[in-house]
Amino acid sequence: MKLDSRLMAIANLVRKDKVFADIGTDHAYLPVYLVEKGIINKAIAADLRIGPLENAKDAVVSYGFTEQIQLRLSDGLDNFKENEVEEIAVAGMGGLLISQFIERTNWIKNEDVHLILQPMTHVEELRKTLFDNGFVIDEEVVAEDDDKLYIILSVYYYNDATAYTELDLIVGKLPQNEDNLSKKYLSRIYEKFNKKLVALKNAEKECSELEKLVGELKQWQQ
Ligand SMILES: C[S@@+](CC[C@H](N)C(=O)[O-])C[C@H]1O[C@@H](n2cnc3c(N)ncnc32)[C@H](O)[C@@H]1O
Structure with a gap:
């Protein structure tokens, strides 16, 4: 499985040997890549719709990873249970939608859970949602495909509201890079x-x- 730069940047942030969830998986590129490389051994590839899950199934079956990668219909993280996954990627969706998933999923407020978020839009609003809900952004990465730049946030729950300025919401952690x-x-x-x-x-x-x-x-x- 060959990933483009955006998905590769996300894959590079995934911690080894954790149970991984890919929310809005579509073709299951990320979980297939991670299993193939031995970075993870168990994943749940989730999507809101049957069509993308069919795409995911085709990839999982053709790579022979049906034991390692489960498929699941889920709106955001709604169809997941507490402690089921520790490493969660949400990529290729709008920042407002990702913010909604975060606000309504209480069990991710856990210091052991790692979120890797790649919003296509509204990154400032997403940062605000994270800060207001006690999360910290430990790292931000920029990837480029076809002259388009993508931002990826690595996030943990910290149980404390982060103080921030308007500038923090706009530039995030990027000035450190x-x-x-x-x-x-x-x-x-x-x-x-x-x-x-x-x-x-x-x-x-x-x-x-x-x-x-x-x-x-x-x-x-x-
Ligand atoms: C543009 S694709 C991104 C695919 C892949 N994550 C990537 O970054 O390349 C967006 C996917 O998110 C799914 N999606 C949209 N809304 C969703 C929701 N509320 N919950 C879960 N998946 C959703 C869509 O069905 C689609 O498969």
């Missing part, structure tokens, strides 16, 4: 907010808050 993709991602954030600022200024609208924020983001301009 030394790699070029993180720098490129930060530079794109700067460009996005600067564009908004220019538009507001051209329309002669109030923009002092945004101006301050863009001033802080400017350090990552490339």
Whole structure:
């Protein structure tokens, strides 16, 4: 199984020998790869819909991993029991949907559970949900496929609300990273907010808050 850079970056964060859940698995690429590489030996590939689960079944059967990888219909983590899995990936979905899964799944508030989240949108809102619910982001990674950048959050429950600023929600842990993709991602954030600022200024609208924020983001301009 060959993974693209985005899924490979997620796979690289999975802890060895844990029970793994892939939420919104579609073709079960992640669990198949992880079992094939011997990183995990037991996984649950879950999806909301039958069609993607059929795709997952085809992959699991063709790789001969029916003993190791179970298939499950589940809306988010709703159809999972407490202590069933310790390593959970949620990838390729919107950040608001991922936030909903987090808010309504109490059993993931456990220090032994590791979440690996790859939101396609609304990463700021997802960070806010995590912080407000007692989770900490221990690492953020940027991956690139076809000139599109993806962000991946590695998250644990910490049982404490993290204090954060607006800037923290926007840039997350990325300023700690030394790699070029993180720098490129930060530079794109700067460009996005600067564009908004220019538009507001051209329309002669109030923009002092945004101006301050863009001033802080400017350090990552490339
Ligand atoms: C774009 S695919 C992502 C597949 C894979 N995780 C990846 O990142 O390449 C999104 C998948 O999430 C599933 N999905 C959407 N809403 C879901 C929900 N509420 N619970 C579980 N799976 C969901 C879809 O059926 C689809 O298979």
